[in-house]
Amino acid sequence: MRNICLTIEYDGTRFCGWQSQRDEKRLKTVQEEIEKAGKKLFGKRISLIGAGRTDSGSHAEAQVANFKVRSNLPLYNIKKGLNRYLPKDISILSVDYVKTDFHARFDSKGKLYRYTILNRRSRSPLLNRYSAFITYDLDINAMRKASKCFIGKKDFKSFQSSDKKDISSIRTIKSLTIVEKSPIIEIYIRADGFLYRMVRNIAGTLIDVGRLRLSPEDVKEILSKRHRPLAGQTAPAKGLCLVKVFY
Numbered sequence: 001m002r003n004i005c006l007t008i009e010y011d012g013t014r015f016c017g018w019q020s021q022r023d024e025k026r027l028k029t030v031q032e033e034i035e036k037a038g039k040k041l042f043g044k045r046i047s048l049i050g051a052g053r054t055d056s057g058s059h060a061e062a063q064v065a066n067f068k069v070r071s072n073l074p075l076y077n078i079k080k081g082l083n084r085y086l087p088k089d090i091s092i093l094s095v096d097y098v099k100t101d102f103h104a105r106f107d108s109k110g111k112l113y114r115y116t117i118l119n120r121r122s123r124s125p126l127l128n129r130y131s132a133f134i135t136y137d138l139d140i141n142a143m144r145k146a147s148k149c150f151i152g153k154k155d156f157k158s159f160q161s162s163d164k165k166d167i168s169s170i171r172t173i174k175s176l177t178i179v180e181k182s183p184i185i186e187i188y189i190r191a192d193g194f195l196y197r198m199v200r201n202i203a204g205t206l207i208d209v210g211r212l213r214l215s216p217e218d219v220k221e222i223l224s225k226r227h228r229p230l231a232g233q234t235a236p237a238k239g240l241c242l243v244k245v246f247y
Helices: 030-042 075-085 140-150 198-210 216-225
Strands: 002-010 059-069 090-098 110-119 132-134 152-155 170-181 184-191 240-246
Touching: 002 030, 002 075, 030 059, 030 075, 030 090, 075 090, 110 198, 132 198, 140 170, 140 184, 140 198, 140 216, 170 198, 184 198, 198 216, 198 240
Parallel strands: 059 240, 110 132
Antiparallel strands: 002 059, 002 090, 110 184, 110 240, 152 170, 170 184
């Protein structure tokens, strides 16, 4: 039995997130598509373990997943074979052998996400699927000041989706950087882990700060109150991209 690790890039526009949906609707997910490709390649079902879930409509530059299989196929053939059976919006970038006990999710030390904003008056057909379109002027300095409030080990309950209840809402954000490449604004967030929709809720709150609906001081209070309705909007999923998983 070999343990195989995949690095995966995908455009999540057509998919209902990463994780397979075990319901009657049989919604398309990235995990499900790769498992279907694996069955065609190996002649038997594979069970894929992803480093983490991604939201419906969001993207990944380097999602990581592993699976175990009894097969003598060389790594090159596994990569080539999976890509052959996958739709064009999913690509296996690399295939590697890993230790038997490697677990893509539990062994992860953290993740880096990017949230992309298109900030101008006119929409972009080229960027529409990969960015949130904001026509209002955004105060970047205010956003950067507010971003400092998120750094460190904190309780992010105010930025957790209200319909999800993790055992603990304590997470450590190691860095939060806002890069301006007009008309593009990119928010990079690296943490040891993320709550459901945490990145999108932080991005939405920072957008509200940029619009001067909230102040950096408000962000401090929102964190301390631990109450989701106090925070800003949930930013659209299409602007979110998983950039890297750390091990």
